[in-house]
Amino acid sequence: xxxxxxxxxxxxxxxxxxxxxxxxxxxxxxxxxxxxxxxxxxxxxxxxxxxxxxxxxxxxxxxxxxxxxxxxxxxxxxxxxxxxxxxxxxxxxxxxxxxxxxxxxxxxxxxxxxxxxxxxxxxxxxxxxxxxxxxxxxxxxxxxxxxxxxxxxxxxxxxxxxxxxxxxxxxxxxxxxxxxxxxxxxxxxxxxxxxxxxxxxxxxxxxxxxxxxxxxxxxxxxxxxxxxxxxxxxxxxxxxxxxxxxxxxxxxxxxxxxxxxxxxxx
Amino acid sequence: xxxxxxxxxxxxxxxxxxxxxxxxxxxxxxxxxxxxxxxxxxxxxxxxxxxxxxxxxxxxxxxxxxxxxxxxxxxxxxxxxxxxxxxxxxxxxxxxxxxxxxxxxxxxxxxxxxxxxxxxxxxxxxxxxxxxxxxxxxxxxxxxxxxxxxxxxxxxxxxxxxxxxxxxxxxxxxxxxxxxxxxxxxxxxxxxxxxxxxxxxxxxxxxxxxxxxxxxxxxxxxxxxxxxxxxxxxxxxxxxxxxxxxxxxxxxxxxxxxxxxxxxxxxxxxxxxx
Numbered sequence: 424x425x426x427x428x429x430x431x432x433x434x435x436x437x438x439x440x441x442x443x444x445x446x447x448x449x450x451x452x453x454x455x456x457x458x459x460x461x462x463x464x465x466x467x468x469x470x471x472x473x474x475x476x477x478x479x480x481x482x483x484x485x486x487x488x489x490x491x492x493x494x495x496x497x498x499x500x501x502x503x504x505x506x507x508x509x510x511x512x513x514x515x516x517x518x519x520x521x522x523x524x525x526x527x528x529x530x531x532x533x534x535x536x537x538x539x540x541x542x543x544x545x546x547x548x549x550x551x552x553x554x555x556x557x558x559x560x561x562x563x564x565x566x567x568x569x570x571x572x573x574x575x576x577x578x579x580x581x582x583x584x585x586x587x588x589x590x591x592x593x594x595x596x597x598x599x600x601x602x603x604x605x606x607x608x609x610x611x612x613x614x615x616x617x618x619x620x621x622x623x624x625x626x627x628x629x630x631x632x633x634x635x636x637x638x639x640x641x642x643x644x645x646x647x648x649x650x651x652x653x654x655x656x657x658x659x660x661x662x663x664x665x666x667x668x669x670x671x672x673x674x675x676x677x678x679x680x681x682x683x684x685x686x687x688x689x
Numbered sequence: 690x691x692x693x694x695x696x697x698x699x700x701x702x703x704x705x706x707x708x709x710x711x712x713x714x715x716x717x718x719x720x721x722x723x724x725x726x727x728x729x730x731x732x733x734x735x736x737x738x739x740x741x742x743x744x745x746x747x748x749x750x751x752x753x754x755x756x757x758x759x760x761x762x763x764x765x766x767x768x769x770x771x772x773x774x775x776x777x778x779x780x781x782x783x784x785x786x787x788x789x790x791x792x793x794x795x796x797x798x799x800x801x802x803x804x805x806x807x808x809x810x811x812x813x814x815x816x817x818x819x820x821x822x823x824x825x826x827x828x829x830x831x832x833x834x835x836x837x838x839x840x841x842x843x844x845x846x847x848x849x850x851x852x853x854x855x856x857x858x859x860x861x862x863x864x865x866x867x868x869x870x871x872x873x874x875x876x877x878x879x880x881x882x883x884x885x886x887x888x889x890x891x892x893x894x895x896x897x898x899x900x901x902x903x904x905x906x907x908x909x910x911x912x913x914x915x916x917x918x919x920x921x922x923x924x925x926x927x928x929x930x931x932x933x934x935x936x937x938x939x940x941x942x943x944x945x946x947x948x949x950x951x952x953x954x955x956x957x958x959x960x961x962x963x
Contacts (some may be wrong), residue, residue, distance in 0.1 A: 439780025440791065443772050443835065447794050450832045454809035455797075457816055509706055512699045523705075525945055527742040531712055531943050533893050535915050536932050540713040543924050547728040566710070624802035626896050627916065644901065648808050657812075660805045671800050 432589045455664075462657040474654035478662075484643065484655070488662070491640035492495045495623040498561040502569040502618045503611065505562070508574035510610075511603070514580075523574045530567040537564065538628050545632075560632040563624050568621070571615040576610025577603065612677040624663055700883070714936060721929035741927035747918070751931075754914035758892055761823070761910060765830035766887035772831070773838025773887075774880050780839065782848045795840070798833045806833060807900040814901065819904035826910075829901050830891045837890060838883035845879035885946075 465471040478484050478500045508528060529537060538560055547558050580603060616653035626641035640663065647656035723730045724737035736956065742748065780791050798806060810832065814825050853875070857867035873880070895912040902908050909917065919928060 436782045437779055439775040439858055440777075440783060443776030443779070443839075444791060446772065446832070446835070447791070450798055450813070450828060451794065451812065454806075454813035455810045458805070458809045461812060505706060508702060512703055521948075521951060524944070526705060526710065528940060528943060529714065531889070531893075531939050532714070532936060533895070533912055533915075535895055535912050536935065537713060539915065539919050539924055539928075540717045542930065543726065544713055544716060544728070546923065563713075565709070620802055624804050626804050626899075631920065641802070644808060645805050648811060648900070653812065656808060661806055663805050667800060667802055667805070 452613050458657045458664075461653045462661055464654060466651075466654070471654075474658050477655050478658045484659070487638055487643045488640055490637070491623040493562065494557065494629070494637075494639060495619050496621045497558060498565060499569075499615055499619045501558070501562050502566050503614065506566055506569035506573055506614065507611075510570050510577050513574055514578035519574070519578060523570065526570050527567045534628065538631050544629055551623045552632060553636060554633070557629045557637050560628050561625070564628065565618040565622060568617040571616065572613035573607065573610045576607045576613075580606045581676045589637055609677045612674050620667055620670055623666065697796055708927055717929055718933045718936065721926075721933040724926045726924055726929075738926040738930040741925075742930055745927060747925075747927070750909070750914065751927075754909040754911045757908060758910040758912075761826055761830055761898075762888050762891035764827050765834055765891045766825075766884055767833050769834035769838050770880060770884040770888045773835045774842050774873075774876075776835070777839050777842035777846060777876075778868075779845065792843075795836045798836045799840070803833075803896040804900075807897040810897070811900050822908055825901050825903070826898060826908070830894065833894070833897060834887035834890050837886045838880075841883035841886060842876055842879040845876040846870050849875050903963045 458538055458578055462473060462474055463472070465473055510523075513523050516522065541560055541563060542552070542556075550556060559675075584602045584606065585598055588602050593601065623639065624641040624644075626638060626645050629637045629639045630642055640659065643657045644663065647653075647659060718726050720730075722734050722736065722737055724732050724735055724741075740951065742751065760822075761836065780788055805827075810825075810829050811821075814821075819825050819828075849872070854871055855866055857871045862870065893912070893915065894910075897915050898910050899916065902913060906936075915928065918925075
């Protein structure tokens with residue numbers, strides 16, 4: 424009797440996941456399928472490949488994509504160059520675990536507040552809004568996403584590797600290049616993904632910090648849907664999705680604990 | 690000597706980066722007492738900007754946005770926590786292959802770019818003619834909050850000793866009692882942090898709300914209202930005051946949660962050593 428209840432409960436416990444699985448199917452999977460379907464439909468819901476042609480032959484949409492990738496790459500590189508030394512120095516300090524919090528804290532303040540504050544300061548200082556201010560805003564916004572995974576990875580490196588390298592006569596630069604740097608590759612990859620993807624798909628930051636002069640991929644996805652161009656908008660979303668999936672594949676390859684880093688953000 | 694210089698350079702570097710990160714935030718707080726939009730103290734030190742939160746022609750709209758933010762965050766985070774907790778228990782008991790599939794789909798809202806999630810939900814709501822307004826917003830918020838709840842509850846289930854639950858059953862507890870009295874208390878830290886995370890994520894959201902709120906409904910949350918109000922004419926002084934208040938609350942909350950966490954870890958480490 425008892426055994427049968429237990430077995431039954433095993434089954435019903437599995438059933439606990441059913442509402443959420445249905446929810447995921449309905450509100451996560453179906454919407455993405457709809458995007459895929461819309462990519463092949465024209466405004467009268469007929470099957471078409473025109474949307475692909477429109478997107479991939481229009482120079483303006485390709486320029487926006489190119490610009491976004493450029494802004495994404497520059498932002499990521501600057502974040503890495505600024506963030507790596509921060510994470511590295513912090514990992515050597517005994518109070519690094521608490522200090523790193525200071526660098527991540529701004530992340531918890533809504534990005535619109537931070538962006539509008541920097542914009543107001545730029546205006547008060549008389550800085551002309553344009554590519555420079557957009558890049559500053561992006562780095563300012565996403566730097567914590569770089570520092571966090573880097574710090575987690577670097578501070579978990581076994582110190583005996585570094586000591587062994589020193590004992591074997593390597594100078595400081597060699598020790599860094601041959602032990603610390605290779606051992607922190609997984610953190611670098613997580614950081615790159617967590618900065619690059621949000622940067623190219625960001626909506627509003629570039630518009631606010633350039634007074635609408637610089638238009639990025641996220642902005643143009645939003646604009647096409649606002650104008651009712653579901654077909655082209657869907658194509659752009661698919662392109663964005665491709666970037667998301669590729670970068671995640673790369674990240675998972677380098678980092679078996681990708682989730683752990685993401686989770687430790689919280 | 691060389692070491693000293695190196696240490697000094699390293700500390701200065703850390704400090705400069707920190708100063709740049711915090712400069713806009715600190716300036717914002719200082720000038721929230723100036724009642725000006727362009728960083729001057731021409732009117733001297735005053736609290737006018739704070740008064741304007743309550744007494745300006747924009748106050749009704751502002752307070753309705755604040756109300757909406759809390760309403761949506763409360764409903765979405767409670768539903769997300771309930772559904773996510775039960776889902777985690779279910780997922781934990783699934784077979785290996787189906788578990789892997791569900792966990793991967795659960796990851797999707799997290800790794801996906803926000804704008805794509807936002808427009809895909811919008812297309813979905815339009816296609817199936819969901820009524821515009823709160824329903825769409827709350828569903829959308831539940832959709833991006835629940836995965837975080839699952840991610841914070843599942844590890845707690847994994848680290849739980851299954852024998853404890855079995856023991857409760859052997860001692861005559863029925864499965865429901867064993868669930869409520871044994872399992873839930875053990876995983877409750879995960880449930881709580883999942884709830885807090887869901888609440889913060891929902892309050893903080895801009896993109897998904899902006900795209901799904903519908904132009905005709907007039908519903909705004911704090912972030913969409915900031916955007917619509919400040920995009921064109923820039924920040925009015927009362928925004929400086931609001932931002933300063935939000936800042937103090939957020940920083941205090943995050944700092945205290947993390948300091949408690951770190952001191953607990955230290956205590957544990959000490960006990961382990963002793």
